[in-house]
Amino acid sequence: MSSADVLDLAETETREDTPFGVYIHWPFCLSKCPYCDFNSHVRQGAVDQKRFVRAFAAEIAATAARTGSRTVSTVFFGGGTPSLMGPDTVGAVLDAVAKHWTVAPDAEITLEANPTSVEATRFRGFRSAGVNRVSLGVQALDDDALRALGRMHTAAEALAAIAVARSVFDRYSFDLIYARPGQTAIAWREELGRALGEAAEHVSLYQLTIEPDTPFAALETAGKLHVPGDNAARHLFDATQEVCSLAGLPAYEVSNHARPGAECRHNLVYWRYGEYAGIGPGAHGRLDVAGKRIATATEKRPEKWLEQVEAAGHGLVVDEIVTRPEQADEFLLMGLRLTEGIDPKRFQRIAGRALDPARIAELHAYGFVETTPSGRLRVTRSGFPILDAVVADLAA
Numbered sequence: 052m053s054s055a056d057v058l059d060l061a062e063t064e065t066r067e068d069t070p071f072g073v074y075i076h077w078p079f080c081l082s083k084c085p086y087c088d089f090n091s092h093v094r095q096g097a098v099d100q101k102r103f104v105r106a107f108a109a110e111i112a113a114t115a116a117r118t119g120s121r122t123v124s125t126v127f128f129g130g131g132t133p134s135l136m137g138p139d140t141v142g143a144v145l146d147a148v149a150k151h152w153t154v155a156p157d158a159e160i161t162l163e164a165n166p167t168s169v170e171a172t173r174f175r176g177f178r179s180a181g182v183n184r185v186s187l188g189v190q191a192l193d194d195d196a197l198r199a200l201g202r203m204h205t206a207a208e209a210l211a212a213i214a215v216a217r218s219v220f221d222r223y224s225f226d227l228i229y230a231r232p233g234q235t236a237i238a239w240r241e242e243l244g245r246a247l248g249e250a251a252e253h254v255s256l257y258q259l260t261i262e263p264d265t266p267f268a269a270l271e272t273a274g275k276l277h278v279p280g281d282n283a284a285r286h287l288f289d290a291t292q293e294v295c296s297l298a299g300l301p302a303y304e305v306s307n308h309a310r311p312g313a314e315c316r317h318n319l320v321y322w323r324y325g326e327y328a329g330i331g332p333g334a335h336g337r338l339d340v341a342g343k344r345i346a347t348a349t350e351k352r353p354e355k356w357l358e359q360v361e362a363a364g365h366g367l368v369v370d371e372i373v374t375r376p377e378q379a380d381e382f383l384l385m386g387l388r389l390t391e392g393i394d395p396k397r398f399q400r401i402a403g404r405a406l407d408p409a410r411i412a413e414l415h416a417y418g419f420v421e422t423t424p425s426g427r428l429r430v431t432r433s434g435f436p437i438l439d440a441v442v443a444d445l446a447a
Contacts, residue, residue, distance in 0.1 A: 070124040070326075071152075072125040074330065074336070076090065079091070079130070081203060084200060085201045086200060086259060086262065087265065090351045092352075100137055108143070108144070113364045114151075125160070127317040132170075134162065134173060135165075138173055138180045141180040141182060142179075161182070166209040166211075171211065174219045184222040184223065187224070192246055224254060227257070229256060230278060233277075236286045243294050252300075254308050255307050256308060257306050258284060285436055288435075303389060319389075321385060322385045325337075331356070345373065346369060347367055349365070350366045350368050375403055376402070382398060384446075387438065390429060391427065406428070414434070419431055419437065420434055
């Protein structure tokens with residue numbers, strides 16, 4: 052690695068006023084969904100939450116020792132299923148964050164939750180612990196689809212959990228999966244319309260993708276699972292954009308829709324290529340340390356992570372400088388997911404080179420990208436279904 056490949060952050064932009072996020076990974080679930088390739092694990096016995104709290108606190112302390120003073124603008128409990136944590140566990144982790152960093156008075160603190168009746172009873176406890184936003188994994192409002200997706204709740208339970216979330220939190224969101232086997236655009240429009248009637252400010256709508264090494268991948272290989280083809284998936288995507296826009300929740304990212312001003316601030320830290328700490332088994336981070344961009348990742352196996360943290364104070368298995376070309380690629384990959392697009396001048400500061408005008412002109416001609424009056428480059432609605440190809444073309 053040459054010195055030219057390493058970007059000195061001090062030469063580019065100040066970090067003093069930029070958002071700083073903390074991601075906390077709770078790796079346990081009641082069951083493993085057949086489409087999921089996240090770092091989630093099922094345990095038959097009770098999880099020692101007090102032991103995990105001590106380990107989270109140790110890894111937070113070790114990370115804060117590297118970053119120095121930061122003001123935390125967002126905290127996100129992801130998983131796994133964080134709503135399986137006790138409210139006292141969540142509160143203890145937030146106390147550890149506040150002990151080592153300054154937490155902004157208006158910090159967004161999100162917790163992912165399953166919409167079961169048991170977990171919904173914990174919502175008030177989570178609110179008292181400091182959580183001010185929940186994200187519910189609803190996934191479908193059709194019982195047959197929920198069973199096919201391996202979910203452990205019914206549509207009625209999901210709607211009841213949304214109602215509880217609405218009564219407890221000022222901000223809540225929920226996820227749905229579409230492009231499911233046999234799903235039509237007409238059926239999806241109806242289901243999405245019902246869902247948006249329950250939404251306040253934000254929904255996340257993901258096209259079902261078949262990830263390698265999942266049960267769904269094995270079923271597809273065996274010819275027992277058939278998801279909509281490219282043309283059908285495109286119709287479903289277009290229907291999603293139309294229904295959400297008419298409901299006042301336009302897309303601000305490929306799969307996320309919100310009323311203006313209600314975007315998930317934590318995820319914007321990722322997509323705007325900000326700085327964030329990754330805490331817990333399998334968590335990833337991007338830290339700015341001593342003027343360099345550092346990529347971190349921790350041990351994925353929960354028990355192994357615990358042992359490593361207890362022995363060394365952290366669970367890191369990746370801790371390396373991100374080179375200038377790598378940063379440029381990451382910046383494009385994340386930023387072009389947003390409907391606001393990217394600032395080409397920031398790309399040039401990061402990459403040490405400008406984007407290729409000829410490639411931009413060609414993508415303009417095809418209608419896949421556009422330049423805003425303020426000079427930002429963004430992907431068009433026509434370009435979003437082929438976003439990976441657009442990013443690859445610009446990064447080349």
